[in-house]
Amino acid sequence: MKIIETVPEMKIVRFKLKEPVGFVPTMGYLHKGHLSLVRKAKAENKSVVVSIYVNPTQFGPKEDLSKYPRDLQRDLAMLEKEGTEIVFFPSDKEMYPEGYDTWVTADKLTKPLEGDSRPTHFRGVTTIAAKLFNIVQPTNAYFGQKDAQQALVIKKMATDLNMDLEVIVCPTVREPDGLAMSSRNVYLNPEQRKSAPVLYKSLLLAKRLYAEGKKDTEKIRGEMAALIQKEPLANIEYISIANPATLEELQTIKKSALVSMAVKYGNTRLIDNMMLGE
């Protein structure tokens, strides 16, 4: 496994890789969700590049950039075991040299949900994704459904800018009790951790209500909120039932909906989502 820290070296190495090239961009502190992306990339491509880069521009001024969990040695051991060929691990100076000043934005899709809570977040996400795509030039890039809006936004950017790659979205990987895998789960104290599966439980509730024929989103959201509010440590930031292509809020579910939520435990912000219908 080769670890590359500079853009010029990554570009040189890239052109020696066998096609197709699968790419898994990560912020490190890997968990089984990331590894499921690496495995999928491995299965579908002749070469696999994984990037580890905690991208500062997608964190707000009051967010957890400095204390975002990092463990490079553990990450590398996990990637080695998966048979990863290339790990791209650039520095901030390499990605955002002095005077850096170009930004990629997807407009409407980034306004609601996560964008509403984190107004500069998606500008950072699309900018780093565009940069990494240009550096790695993958055939296929893999993202997790857990960050549903991120996956949609990156897909939109790649399509709109005529990028020459496929964005592939893979299912959320969960702990046995249903909590979606996330690097941020490490922030939870034992009590919070015990309570956190309520996010998934509320999604299952929405799924059941929909299966029973309930389509009024206000009612579904209300039942989900009531369930979560039984957990004294959980603070709902939003619960959304939206058009899965445009992210516009729905009053009634017709064919399909993306149910998504952000819930805070202390300072730790958890997100999760589920698709309803087809």
Next chain:
Amino acid sequence: MKIIETVPEMKIVRFKLKEPVGFVPTMGYLHKGHLSLVRKAKAENKSVVVSIYVNPTQFGPKEDLSKYPRDLQRDLAMLEKEGTEIVFFPSDKEMYPEGYDTWVTADKLTKPLEGDSRPTHFRGVTTIAAKLFNIVQPTNAYFGQKDAQQALVIKKMATDLNMDLEVIVCPTVREPDGLAMSSRNVYLNPEQRKSAPVLYKSLLLAKRLYAEGKKDTEKIRGEMAALIQKEPLANIEYISIANPATLEELQTIKKSALVSMAVKYGNTRLIDNMMLGE
């Protein structure tokens, strides 16, 4: 010469082209300035792609999009004569399909000069350049020095986003009387056309003053403005003497400066520029 109107066809044809691939993006209504770019691309690359696309997103709401001059047959004849292999001539629907929503912006460099007069202009320029670069995937892309700020902004974007191409800037081509070649010169009536070389004359004046040791930009600008104001049809929009890398206005010229200007004749806006020093 092959004329291609869709993105998928352009992508297929591109991968059959011999490397390196030179690319000249234009808005059509070609003149000798464009042809000098095509010749340079031809001399430096094994294949040449020229695009003709009047990009709506770089025009302001009150600008000349609908009456921007167009003459496809003449353009194609000129490009055929130059030995161009591929002309990419997409429709608006092909470049900005319904729901298009992704924008590329270079921040500080786009604020002064043209950006100050045309606040949404450069967002359109960098967005279409990113799209065309992703579609054509050139080795080298050619731009004219006449649009000095545009060339700088596109260079900055390509560098910041780690694009895999060289942006090459070629000298301004002028009419025998010094007027910079521009598709918009066709708007000038005979009297305006006769007066318009005063832009170049004022640049030559700046050059002479600098050669004589004058470095105070207020004085140089003052003499330039006085010369232009002798022309009753000319209305100065701006005269700038700026750092050629950052476009920040200079009080004193040290090593080098970009002298640039916009002057209106009726509704026709002309720009020109010259580098002083090294």
